[in-house]
Amino acid sequence: MTNIGTIYKKEILSFFNSPVAYITIIVFLLINSWFFTSTFFLINQSDLRQLFSLAPLTFLFFVPAITMSLVAKEKNDGTLEFLTTMPISDTEIIVGKFLSAVSLLSTALLFTLIHFLTLMIVGTNIDIGSLISGYLGLIILGAAYTSIGIFASTITENQITSFIISFLIIFIFFILNKILILVPDFLTSIIQYISIDYHLSNISKGVIDTRNIIYFGSIITFFLMLSTRILEMRKWR
C-alpha cells in the first residue's frame, strides 16, 4: 500500500511539474464551459445536465491525453527498467499511476463547480442530489476511461500511438449504444449492456444502481489487470 502511495505522489508531482497537465486542464475547461454556457440560457433550466452529457465526449480526448505518457514514456526513457527492478510489484505501479490520473481528472472536474456556483446565483429549484450523483458518475466514467488509457499506454512506447489506441477503444465503448439499430436483435441487449452510454445515462439522471457500479468496476478491474499482465510480459518476451 505504501508503495502505491509513493508512485501516486511521484506521478502527481510529475503531472504538475510539466506544463502538459495545466494545458490539458485548461483546454478541457474551456471546451466544456463553451458548450455548457452557450446553450445554458437557451434551455433555461437550473441543472448541469448539459455538462454531464457533454463530459463523456470531452473525456474522450482529455483522458487519453492524461494517460498516454504514464507507462509509454517510462518505456521510451528506459525508466521502466529502473522502476520494475525496485522492490515494488507491477500491480502497485499500475494502481498508483491509475489513481494519480483519476485525481488529476477529478481536479479538472473540481473547476467545473464554477458552473454550479453560477447556478446557485441565477437558478432556482436546484436538485443537489442529482448534481452529486452526476459528478460521481463523471468520476466513475473518467476512472473507467483512465483504466483503458493506461492499458493503451502499456502496449506501446510511443505516446501518440498510446493516445490513438486509447481514443479508439474508448470511442468503441462510446458509440456502441448509438449503433444499436444496425445490430441483429439477439445482440442488442448484450451490446447495450457493454456500452458506456447506457450505464452513464442512469447515473447522470441521479440514479445510482449497483448494476452500473458493477459495470464500471469490472471495466476498471479488467483493464488494470490486463495492463499489469502486459507489464509482466516483458519478462517472457
Next chain:
Amino acid sequence: MIKIENLSKSFGTVEAVKDVSFVVNDGEILGFLGPNGAGKTTTIRTITSYLAPTKGNVYINDLNVNDNPDEIRKQIGYLAEHNPLYDEMVVYDFLEFVANIRQIPAVDFKARLKDVTELCGLKKVIYRPIKELSKGFRQRVGLAQAIIHDPKILILDEPTTGLDPNQIVEIRGLIKALGKEKTVIISSHILQEIQATADRTIIINNGEIVADGTVEELMSSFKGHTMLELELKNANKEDIHNLTSINEDIKIDSVLENKNNIISKLEYPNNIDPREEIFNYALGKNWKILEMTRHKVSLEDIFRTLTVEGGENND
C-alpha cells in the same frame, strides 16, 4: 552469493544467452566483459528479475530470483544500462522517491542521504533537476540511487559509458571503494575498466562464457604466445605466408598492404625465437625490414582472440 545455473534466454528465435553458469562469491568484484551484444545486459537483467530466464535458474543466497523477485530486489542495488533516471525530478526528490520505494524509514533517510551525497559527490547538485546535470553527475546520481539502501549486492551495467577520462577514473575509484564491503558485478566492453576494478573476470561472447578467472590466470593461460609485428618493403602478400616454412609453429594472424609496404602480425610460442630466421629469410628475398616489434600478450589480446576470432569461427 549469486549462483547462475544453466541460464538461457531467447528473444524469439535469437538466443541471447546460451547455457551460462557461474558463481559470484560474497565480497567479490566480478568483471563481466564482452563486446556489444554479447549477452551481458541480458544476463544482468535476469539477475535483477527484469527478465525471466527461458531456461535455467538464478539464485541469490539460495533464493530463486524468479520466485522471490521482491525479496531479491531489496538486496540488490542496480544501475541499469544507459542509467535511466526521471529527468524532470530534482536530485533530492528523486533520491527521496527511491528511499520511499526502498522503504527506508524517514529517520534513517537523512543519514543515508548524507552518506551517499558525500560518497558520490552530489552535494553541489542536490537541488538541481536531473535533466540539467552533466553526464558524470547523472552517473553519480545513478550510483547514489543504487546504494542508498546499503545493499549487499551491487550490479552495475556499463557504469562508465560516455564519461570523460577524469570522470571514469573517479567512478572507478568509487566502485573499488564500494567493492570493499559489497558483492559487485560490473559489466563493460572496456578492458581497462575491468582490469582496474575487478577481482575476477568473466568474458562472454555470443551468449557463451569463453573465459573465467582472475586477470593473472587469464594472462598466464595465454602467456605461451608472443606477437610479432613486421613492416616490410618490397615484399608481396603471398610470400609472407611462406614464413611459416621457417618454423611450423609460426601463425600468421594478419597481412595488410599499406602503400608499398606490407604490415603483418605473426604469433609464435614462447619457447622458440624465430626472429633471426625471419631476418635471414627477408634478406634472402631482398625484403627491407622497416620494423619488427615484439608484443607481450595483454588482456586486450586475450579479449580479441576470444571474442573476435571465436565469433568468426562460430559463424
